[in-house]
Amino acid sequence: MVGEAKLVQALPWLAEPLSQALATARSHALLVQGPAGVGQFDLALLLAQAWLCEAQLLSDQHRPGPACGHCASCLLFQSHTHPDFQLLLPDALRESLGWAQEAETGRDGEPKASKTKPSREIKIDAVRAMLNFTQVTSARGRAKVVVVYPAEALNNVAANALLKTLEEPGGLLRFVLASNSPEGLLPTIRSRCQPLPLGLPARQPSLQWLSEQGVEGAEVLLMAAGGRPQEARDWFEAGLRASAWQALPQRMARGEAAALADWPLPRAIDALQRLCHDLLRRSHGAAPTYFAAESLPTPSLAAPLHGWDAALRRAARHAEHPLNAGLLMESLFAQGRQALLDATPRRA
Ligand SMILES: [Zn+2]
Known part of the structure; x- marks a missing residue:
């Protein structure tokens, strides 16, 4: 009804x-x-x-x-x-x-x-x-x-x-x-x-609606979905949990492709694109869009991340017909990990 x-x-x-x-x-x-x-x-x-x-x-x-x-x-x-x-x-x-x-x-x-x-x-x-x-x-x-x-x-x-x-x-x-x-x-x-x-709704009614829908971790998931409440609800129903989303940046930094192994490939690539977007924003000193600031590494250089960004965009174009989803994710995580290392130079 x-x-x-x-x-x-x-x-x-x-x-x-x-x-x-x-x-x-x-x-x-x-x-x-x-x-x-x-x-x-x-x-x-x-x-x-x-x-x-x-x-x-x-x-x-x-x-x-x-x-x-x-x-x-x-x-x-x-x-x-x-x-x-x-x-x-x-x-x-x-x-x-x-x-x-x-x-x-x-x-x-x-x-x-x-x-x-x-x-x-x-x-x-x-x-x-x-x-x-x-x-x-x-x-x-x-x-x-x-x-x-x-x-x-x-x-x-x-x-x-x-x-x-x-x-x-x-x-x-x-x-x-x-x-x-x-x-x-x-x-x-x-x-x-x-x-x-019809633009993005205000945060408070969105959070209220999400909790009425039984969505746990609504704040994290609403942010993950870029402020789109129905998308946050759909992701929760598809099995995404706030804890998994918050852990993703650190697991990517360690190159753990298993972090997204259960996700359909297009959604997994989309998640990495959001992460890359936020890392780029951080490297410019801007506030992240999709992840809580405290769950993100703090890269200081943008250039190494641009290469990862381009690789993710290429992967997204072919996400519906991957030759080998597992290998692709391994490779995207490895590239992301390396990009993050290169973007975070250690002081001597
Ligand atoms: Zn009527």
């Missing part, structure tokens, strides 16, 4: 951006944009539910508020069966976002063969089905809303098919696109949407 009231409570930092968006939305198409892991998808759903909410009919039409959470429309929305709502998601995200039902059955109601890997793209078929939806009259007469997330998952054909409707939508039709990388969208898509930036 994704009840509106529950969502605002669950992601407390969205209440303010939501009322801002409801008050300032002038366009029939909004583009929620900002870093991943701060609740863009949730905000898009909150907007959709608010526009569809029928309790709004009784209040001031010109200043819509958040959805009520208990009218007939809200109940339909929360049970994922609202006839005036369409959601475009890549199949690969449906399960993790709690919208799996639609993907499990084919058009005839038969379960789909699940041999193929779920797609990370939003394909033309999904956009065509959505365009059919935009042609029919609103079932409940309040609004019709389409949410697209993440918008950069629209492949080119799908994005082009969407353009015309985005430009001239029917009367009650509204769109919310949400994107983690708006630069990856067609400029023609971007230019048809009113931008709605």
